[in-house]
Amino acid sequence: MSKTDKSSSTNFNLLLILISDLTRNKLRVLLYLMVIVSAFAVILSTHSNRQQIIALEQQMQEKDALDVQWRNLVLEQRALTEHNRIEALVEKHLNMRRPTVDEEVVVRF
Secondary structure (H helix, E strand, O other): OOHHHHHHHHHHHHHHHHHHHHHHOHHHHHHHHHHHHHHHHHHHHHHHHHHHHHHHHHHHHHHHHHHHHHHHHHHHHHHHOOHHHHHHHHHHHHOOOOOOOOOOOOOOO
16 A cells, blocks of 8 residues: 555544544534534624614714704704894895884774
């Protein structure tokens, strides 16, 4: 036998020994597989958790931006509905003015 044939038969014998050991210790092999499956489950759940945290942080940033925009709109609304501003616009565009005391008419029922 040549050296290659010898190493190939040795590898084959080693493979047979490994398979026979695995079949004798089925519980141990099952436990090893369960540990590996559990490790992959932890990896997947951690990855999913991180993705959800990233999405949550993006939603929180968007919420903060919308809150700032809403506050600015409320301030703008208050500025636009001030009585002095409305009065000035009415006087300028509609030529309306506040009646004087002599022009006021009180109607009583």
